[in-house]
Amino acid sequence: MAPKQIYGRCSVFGCESKKLSTFVAPSSESLRNQWVHFVFDGNAPTRLPKCVFVCAKHFTDDCFFNLGQYRAGFAEHLKIKPGSVPTLPASATNRGQANTSTDYIQLHLSRDVACQTDHVESLKTHTVGTQLSFRTLRTHIKSEGVQATVFCKDFGVGTSNADPLCLSSSPVKKPSKRPRVDLEEELEANPLEGSSLVEASKGPYSTYDPSDSITALLDSTLKSEDSSTATHNGKKYMVYESCIMELFNACPVCTRACEVTTQRLGTFLSVKQQCPHCTFGRRWNSQPILGSTPAGNLHLSAAVYLSGASFLKIEKVFKAMKLQLFRYETFRRHAKSFIEPAVIHQWKVLNDLNLQRLSQEEIVILGGDMRADSPGHSAKYGSYTMMDLHTNTIVDIQLVQSNEVGGSAHMEKEGLKRSLALLESRGVHLDCIVTDRHPQVQKFLRERNVTHYYDVRHFAKGISKKLLAISMQKDCEKLKKWMKSINNHIYWTAAGSTSGPERIAKWTSILNHVRDVHVHEDPLYPKCEHAIRQTSDRSKWLQAATPTFSKLEKLLTNKRALKDVAKLSPHHQTSSLEAFHAVILRFAPKNVVFPLLESCADSTWLLCIQITMWTDHRPKQRKEYR
Template identity: 30%
Template sequence: MATPMKVPRLSAGRPKVSSSTKKRRKKATQISINRSRIVIGEQIDRWNALKTDIDAKTNAEVAKVLLDKYYGPGPVAGGSIEQQPGPSKVETAYRKKMALPSYTSTPAASHRLQLLKEQQYESSAESSISGVEPLASSSHASASDSPRHYSPEKKVPPGYSTSFMDPFELSIDVYEESNSEPEIDEDEDYEPSFDIFIGPVNENISEASFAEEFFSEEKEDDVEEEPDVEGVKRMQTSDEAAKLSDEQMFLCSGEALLTLSRMSVKDTCNSCSKPVDFQKKIRGSAVYFKWVCEDGHVSFSWCSQPLLRGGVHSGDLMVSSAVLFSGNNFQKISLFAKFLNLAMVSSSSYSRFQTTYLVPAVETFWSSHVENILETKRGEEIVILGDGRMDSPGHCAQYCTYTVMDNNTKQILSVVTVDKRETGKSSVRMEKEAFVRTLHHLDTENVKVGEVVTDAHTSIAAYLRNEYPQIQHSFDIWHVAKNLAKKIMKAGQQKQCGGLKGWCRHIVNHFYHTCDSARDVEEFTGIWFGLLHHIVNEHEWNFGCGSNITKCVHGPLTEPREVEWLSKGSPAHNALRQIVADKRFLKQIPYFLNARSTAELEGFNNLILMYAGKRFSYIPPVYRARNLIAAIDHNSHLERPSVINKDGTERVHKIFNKKSSRWLIRPVKEQKKYDYRKGLMELVLRMRMEEKGSMFKPVVLKADDPRRISSTISQVAPPPTDQLKKEQVSRFTK
């Protein structure tokens, strides 16, 4: 019969508080104490000498004598305590030491004391002693107050507040400050500190840390540690904690832990009644526990993860999925697991999972996702934004991703990737090839395109003009403005043209204004050429350039000038004239009239960097899958609202633009939720459970896989390895 597992009993009494919580509480208490400190600095020696000379037992007695000397015998300044009858032993010793006359009742002193008695003080009166806070009147004190709290309990004459106590009941303690201020140099003069506790000195209070007493009844939101019980191992020394670096970590599911908690393991084998031995085996990210006798009989077995079809560990498959779906790199995650000593799925298993389940799952999920979007676009004419992105900087790219976005909803409608091997190993031809495939895909989906917005790619412009004349083609004015700024800054570097640099931002703004205002080519030309007059402080002219516009549209210029006007006919003015009247630029004016921009699409290209960085290489299916995940991420978080502050305003954060040296603000969006994660994970797990064949079957490339064209992207076949070893010699070999 199996022995049931014992449930440990919790120890009685107040729950223990963790050491970190105690330290935090002690630090908070120390900060509170520091606010009422009295620092006497270099006078500590004189203070201690006086304490010895007058035979004072406590620092409070010394303080009373000094206060009485300043204010006179009886109440402190602003206080309302009746004068104590007769001098004390300490007072007498002090007066004898200082050769002062004994106390006598003088008319002045009696008159002063009478005025203090007649004066009415409210309980909220503020104490004139530095560091002493007003206390509540004893009549309002709660009867349930703990005696450990410092609260006055002596009776006070009626009509008087307990805010001012007998100075002999002010306990002044000298202590050495710790854990409250930054450390100081040991060579600096040490200044002791004083704590003043207001209330009667109770000699019957048991010794305990002030932090524990003060916070004994405090309720915190933090979850306190469990008390020491069987099954909960608590490190006691630093050496014990250091051994944790050698401990093996494993991934374990919650269901598996519940199964382990319900197991009842006997010490003997069920078959032969021989003693059983515990064994542990690691497989991937999982761990197996087995209880086996010497004859090989397995009494009990437990695995930290549920098994899928064919004995695949669910943790291995889900870890692999999380690496790809989150845009991480397996090598980095594997290195992270190595530093954590966490059991991890092998690189070969990850590659097989990725090829067999993860990439097909992403393709399937994207097909369903984009089909729902395209279904809403059919039957209407849409404006699309298109842009190509290379997978690596420079002119040696292997992949080009061409993305199409709906101009109204900003949703990604199509993602096409082209490999260099599909264009004769020419990187220049990839963007046009990807654009052609994109339009063909939208045609097959019965999506009617009325206008296409791209950058000023000449091959794409020629293709649209010849193959799709019914589609209006517009250029992204952001790209045009960027190229315009480059030309102006380059011209400003020429001799006697330095004044043109200061006008760069204003010229670019004028270009945006022209694109937004002009309705046809003639009006665009008139507004655009007006720049040549305005920049030389000429705001009206006789003849327009192909239009009837003969003056600037701005009002009187009364603000101080940021940049100086150019001189008409100067080298800088002539250089600007060549840029403004560039023939190629003027031919492209019809592409600027709609004032379209692909700024949102540029933002999506930056998001792709999270999933497919330009410093990593991927095989074609994986590269496409990572781009599709970025598109799913973008579409799933389009309607993300901004964070609202408590006062109802929109939260923003400041960004410094290095290029323009200007500060900008951007709204702070709510955190992404990644709701599509569950659907992707479920799809991967279902694909494994529904597959009938083995996972270790040979991998067959698809018909459209670029690796069927060539195994590498090199123009030259690789030579034998032995030949490379002989030819490759280091220059630093001695």
């Protein structure tokens, strides 16, 4: 069955046909695949549009039933033969429009001379040229130029030895005038932009093909890729539409008014200038083309993604300023096809270097902690992060989904388990690990005989909350004055001790110190190290056998508190890891639902790359992460 003729815009990128017959892709699977392969130049997207249109100028003459009738004017539409496949790309069908402005100037001179007998010899034309009216001659000369879009035979109106000229057997109608500034609606449904997928191991610009159909838009402009400056490093400017149109309103050859048409694709603008008087024409593009994607569209998507900004907020800013922008679906297509593969590749390279370095070190101290995508016990995703506490570099990140482990409470243990398995497979030998006091993590590391320390800040935070609650009770207000001293004592105990029993001895000495007793019974810490001071104000000291002291003693000497104090980290803490989790909120906010688990992972890996770069150049980029 022959493809149906239907009204629609040609899906071949770069094709500008307006009134030619357009055909929809046939329903036959094999033929439809050939059509799709031609339209997308072999890089068909995963999600195809509902209808794929191809105009008549992409088919050869033998594909039509009534080509002769159509050219003679006896048929209004072309009829295509069953089994026909388009083979003529946009660059081939528009070759007549690919001439530079210099070629148009030569045609203009030929047209003027054709009406004057003084230059007949130089043009080698017959005198029959002077017998035609100016309008008739002008029409034929214009058709000889570049506006004939189908192959035709010579017609004996006048002889010419100029090879580029081709006279049509039927006069070409003058295109109807359009408004000077006619911005077309953006074709976001057209999957041509960003349809060339990039593998993770390739660069985002590896799909560039000079023979791509989009190059038809670049024949009359200079390629910015030829310059010594990379496209993404060049300066960009915000230009108003009225200022652009001032450059194309007048013909640079005859200085008369021109017909100006525009095409827009996101932030990309293509301006076509055609002079109806001297046949001068040219095309100007606001951005270079990378493969099949305008560079500005891709660079803007990358800037939004890599800076951790929100596309929806950027879209509101653009809308307020009347700046042209592509839609969110295009942004996600750019991220999936170009940006995220580059982020994954870069993260794997940096991670391999870090693991290789750690495998060669004798003492490796890591810190681990999990960040959930939402507070409370209803988290769906969790990212467990392992950091080298010597260099503050991220070693590994494991993303865990709650339904994998039977609930959000088990995600932290699973993330730690996966990270340790990876480190063992890469030959990294742990000296110790610093985490919070998660019960499942404690049991898991104890069974694996891994030296485990607790982060001091987490312990001090829990003790401070309980002290504050006690100080707000009746007859316990005096305890509030000791809260800061007790909090400092926690850090001093962890940093100044070499073993668990010594930490416990120093920790319990605070109960004597608050009663103005500075000699202790424990031989591991027999007396306070500060100088003995005499004070006349005895009201600040606590008294034994009082409710305040009894509650304080019960809090500081309970079994769980003494057990945790013995395992407080004497050296590195997880404060850098907590700061990393705080910065993740910029790239992966908790109130944003990511479309896929990989998107959340890419945002986290992207921050890891930035943190690693910041760690390597800390003096220069300190302000960036204040």
